[in-house]
Amino acid sequence: MILDNFKLNGKVAMVTGCNTGLGQGMALGLAEAGATIVAVNRDNAEDTEKKLKEIGNPYFMLKADLSSIDVIPNLVQEALASASKIDILVNNAGIIRRDDSLVFSEKDWDDVMNVNSKVLFFLSQAVANHYIARKVRGKIINICSMLSFQGGIRVPSYTASKSAAAGLTRLMANEWAQYNINVNAIAPGYMDTDNTAPIMADPERAKAILSRIPAGSWGLASDLQGPIVFLASDASNYLHGAIIPVDGGWLAR
Ligand code: NAD
Numbered sequence: 677m678i679l680d681n682f683k684l685n686g687k688v689a690m691v692t693g694c695n696t697g698l699g700q701g702m703a704l705g706l707a708e709a710g711a712t713i714v715a716v717n718r719d720n721a722e723d724t725e726k727k728l729k730e731i732g733n734p735y736f737m738l739k740a741d742l743s744s745i746d747v748i749p750n751l752v753q754e755a756l757a758s759a760s761k762i763d764i765l766v767n768n769a770g771i772i773r774r775d776d777s778l779v780f781s782e783k784d785w786d787d788v789m790n791v792n793s794k795v796l797f798f799l800s801q802a803v804a805n806h807y808i809a810r811k812v813r814g815k816i817i818n819i820c821s822m823l824s825f826q827g828g829i830r831v832p833s834y835t836a837s838k839s840a841a842a843g844l845t846r847l848m849a850n851e852w853a854q855y856n857i858n859v860n861a862i863a864p865g866y867m868d869t870d871n872t873a874p875i876m877a878d879p880e881r882a883k884a885i886l887s888r889i890p891a892g893s894w895g896l897a898s899d900l901q902g903p904i905v906f907l908a909s910d911a912s913n914y915l916h917g918a919i920i921p922v923d924g925g926w927l928a929r
Contacts, residue, residue: 681911685710688759689908690803692742693769695721697869698819701897702766702904707731709905711764714755716740718769734759742769743790745798752802764815764908765803767796767841772834772871785833792837797844800859804852813856817907818845820863820919822926842919849917860907860915865923867895891924 689711694703704727707713713728713735715721721737728735736758740747755762770792773784800816807814822828823835824842841861848859866872866885875881876894886894903922906912921927 678911682905682909683710684764684905684909687763687908688712688714688755688761689764689766690714690716690755690762691766691768692716692740692799693718695719695724697871698864698867698897698900699766699768700724700727702768702900703728704731705898705901705904706764706766706908707733707735708901709909711908712736712759714738714759714762716742716751716755716769718742742795742799743787745790745795748795748799748802751799752806756806761810762803762806762814763812764817765800766817766819766904766908767799768819769795770819770837770871772831774830774874776830777832780832785836788833789837789840792834793840793844796841797848800844800848804848804855804857807857808855813858813910813913815908815912816848816852816857816859817904818842818859818861820845820861822863822865822921822923824861824863824919825921825927845919846917853916856913858907858912858916860912860917861919862900862903862907863919863921863923863927864900865889865895865921865926867897867899869897888929889924889926890929893924895922895924 689706691703693699718741821838824838828835845861
């Protein structure tokens, strides 16, 4: 039956940066669909752990600072030692730095590019090799942005990194579809999280943004739960290289 294809029982999902915000929402959605969660966080993730415990599936809480690719081999090893396998990778961890392009610093460039695109690529590479070695279908879901499609303002490294994430989603899909690896992405619109707190706190920007969203409201972490379960499940096995906007209609304007 078609609804059974959306179930994730028996699957292991590694979700990066899920102590809060969109990552937490997606980890909980995947757990509710039946997955065992391997939560990867740099910071304290007690709130997520408490919520995962309430859902009741097994879960594993791992620590890693994803600002460098050096942590990847250990991280994958730890995940496999805890959960025995990975079936789904959600590359959600991300940061943003805001400053005028005329004075934007190299540090703000490198820090953002490292987490949002370099680690995204090399963690995907490591997990893809695990899928191929096991000869099983695997899912990789990257978290893109409206700035995977648009220029943005005062966030040059974020725009570059999220445009890279979109390009890499397509590249990895092209190369790895032959191994039954589905690489796709979600591009959230303007969502109410810590990441967007500074623009929500700016009355003029917040009003201008809201007036352009056809749905009439900022998105919530829970709005990503349906799309992430779809992309993580067998219901999306013929999807490769898609970048699904979940944006209240923002891109349609
Ligand atoms: P958030 O700041 O609440 O969450 C970001 C997560 O990434 C946190 O868990 C944080 O700890 C983690 N992270 C950051 N640097 C890390 C590092 N070095 N190592 C490990 N973890 C690290 O923001 P959010 O809005 O929930 O963002 C989640 C993702 O969604 C990000 O990739 C973001 O770019 C993207 N996104 C957000 C919006 C939005 O409107 N909020 C829109 C489009 C895309």
